[in-house]
Amino acid sequence: MEEEFFLFDPRTGRTAPRAARIMAEVRRPDRVQREFAACQIETASSPHTDLGALRRELVRLRSELSGAARREGCRLTACGSAPFEHSASDAPVADEPRYRRIARVYGAIARGEKCCGCHVHVEVPDREEAVQVCNHLRPWFPTLLALTANSPFTAGRDSGYASWRAVAWGRWPTVGPPPLLGSAAEYRATVDALIRSGVILDEAMVYWLARPSHHLPTVEVRVADVCATAEEAVAYAAIVRALVATVLRDIRSGTPPPRPPEALLEAAYWRAARDGLEGEGLDPVTGTPVPAWRLVDGLMARIGPALAAAGDLPMVTERLFLLRCLGSGAARQRAVYDQRRNLHDMVAWMGRQTAPGAVTAVPLLAS
Amino acid sequence: MGMAGQANPITVGVEEEFHVVDVQTRHLVPRSGLLLEQLPQDRFSPELQRSVVEANSSPFTRLEDLAGELTDLRRMAIRAADGLGLGIVAAGSVPLVDLEALKISPDPRYEQMLDDYQALTREQLICGTQVHAGIGDRELAVAVAHRLAPWAPVLLALSTSSPYWLGQDTGYAAYRPLVWQRWPTAGPMPEYASAAEYDEAIAELIRSGTITDPGMIYFDIRPSAHVPTVELRICDSCPLVSDIVLIAGLFRALVARELEAVREGRPHDVQPELVRAATWRAARSGLEDELVDPDGGDPRPAAEVIGRMVDGLRPQLESAGDWELVTALTREALARGSSSARQRKVFARDGGAADVVDLLLAETQREDWAGAPAGAA
Helix, strand or coil, X not given: CEEEEEEECCCCCCECXXXXXXXXXXXXXXXXXXXXXXXXXXXXXXXXXXXXXXHHHHHHHXXXXXXHHHHCCCEEECCCECCCCCCCCCCCECCCHHHHHHHHHHHHHHHCCCECEEEEEEECCCHHXXXXXXXXXXXXXXXXXXXXXXXXXXXXXXXXXXXXXXXXHCCCCCCECCCCCCCHHHXXXXXXXXXXXXXXXXXXXXXXXXXXXXXCCEEEEEEEECCCCHHHHHHHHHHHHHHHHHHHHHHHCCCCCCCCCHHHHHHHHHHHHHHCCCCEEECCXXXXXXXXXXXXXXXXXXXHHHHHHHCCHHHHHHHHHHHHHHCCHHHHHHXXXXXXXXXXXXXXXXXXXXXXXXXXXXXXXXX | CCCCCCCCCCCEEEEEEEEEEEXXXXXXXXXXXXXXXXXXXXXXXXXXXXXXXXXXXXXECCHHXXXXXXXXXXXXXXXXXHCCCEEEECCXXXXXXXXXXXXXXXXXXXXXHHHHHCHHHHCCCCXXXXXXXXXXXXXXXXXXXXXXXXXXXXHHHHHCCECEECCEECCCCECXXXXXXXXXXXXCCCCCCCHHHHHHHHXXXXXXXXXXXXXXXXXXXXXXCCCCEEEECCCXXXXXXXXXXXXXXXXXXXXXXXXXXXXXXXXXXXXXXXXXXXXXXXXXXXXXXXXXXXXXXXXXXXXHHHXXXXXXXXXXXXXXXXXXXXXXXXXXXXXXXXXHHHHHHHHHHHCCHHHHHHHHHHHHXXXXXXXXXXXXX
């Protein structure tokens, strides 16, 4: 699992470009990576089959990094958008040749809001199957986004979206559901055509919501905002793993991929970005508007057996119950903001929530 | 020149959006309401932002007549604006913007849009030019709108005039398409088997609450929601009328060619992800660098891609009687460079956004559209 985080200045609530200094002092440089902006930092866990072990590693990585950030006078924070950034913020880019090149080529897109997401890698060693898995995942992207929406604030105010990250990130070329592809060869040809066109600089810039990884034997699901807590991240990983296992069974039994109408798939994704878990969702296959939670229930019905087989069902059920009671990451940000109408306080609260041991429920239940 | 070609060329009409600026401060101002009171309602209408007015031309078969009417409409708007201390700018964006001073038009539909789309609506300070090509048959309009998707980025490149957005140089020749992209239902139109299937898809989007009416289908090229046409929506507003005329001429030739292809049952292969990539490329570099050639997918210098497109359309351009005019306008457009490049040149020379606004005001006012003398013979 890869998790991207912001570094915020606790005095101003704004982004702090200190990633390089934090990198210099972490003890596990193999697990911590720079990101595009100097105010972002990324962790990459080892692969796990036991998600209890994944949780322990995520907690440890968040904790270590959070400590290092504090020593550098800033706060590690898990949220999809930086509340005080806007579409022309121009946060400094990490000092690295590839990132400098991206900043030059993509101009104002690269200067706009920075985004923190979380990427789940699920092992699918057969490349043909990995391409098929991406085809089968397409109708589920809106639900996965709604589950993890954690970026309502931008430009110092509520954007009106549960995931502003999904909207801001959409400006980059290739962001969106992957095209339906018939084979690994067709995947290769499409990626080559994109690179040849000069529009993306390398394969790592294929920003489809799911893709066969270009460097690992995995399918990489890239749809989510970074989750507010390690516990939510692990539950999300369990859901993605079970979904991949479920569609793999379909693929092996010869079931063709579902073909939701393209316009509806995009509409459903937009609706998920706007409403998150708390509002309406859109079933991309039927086009029917339904409460977002109904889509989650549909997903759970679909992947329940795979979750049970992996031993993850109790953990995921409990986490979804808590999300239902306490609200999504986005809803909790809004609730904390509403308590005192102070965005600066909300940013500080997010930093506490990110660090392990933070009890997300207390301030909300007390309100 | 004259009506040497086929008896009934496809008609073309244009909807142009203009920014309303204060001629003293050169800032965008929310005063379209006042301006519209003095303009005929059947030709001018409000837009989402109160800093924007839209002009609608009639459909024409001769490009020269279209140019004449666009010039007349602009003259009318400029005269009305003049008395109010205002000016109008035909460009994708303007460099001087004060977000807080601008308010959404007081119209229930737009209020609803603000409610539904939030931050997306507030930043929608952009103007486009829509070209309508008359296709009475809706089945054909649906088929052609999808099949033409790969050519839209090239037409966008010819119109690029929105390098500045919210007061900054974006690095793009046209930032407007990137602002658009954030709306649901923007981008290349998917394939629909029939007009009924298309209409059903729109009805579904409305039922689902994603959009409130068919006018909110923002595909780069779409069957029009209100007239029997296929509509090119991807282009920035163009300061010079001659660029609009060029785009209109090329668009109707593309439509004519694709209509033949549909009738003959010729296959097509539209890959939306590559069209989106080509759109990004065109938005980034306009006429000043490479474009993705729709024919083959390779990057080539813009002049070469456009030259190949014009050559490929020669039979349709000749048949419509547009060949001489379109080739002449193409040469001029390529020699002049994009509006974005001209704006940046003025900015770099005089160091001010006010000078960019003055350039755009002056170009919008020009009445010597390039083709007039040749066409009048």
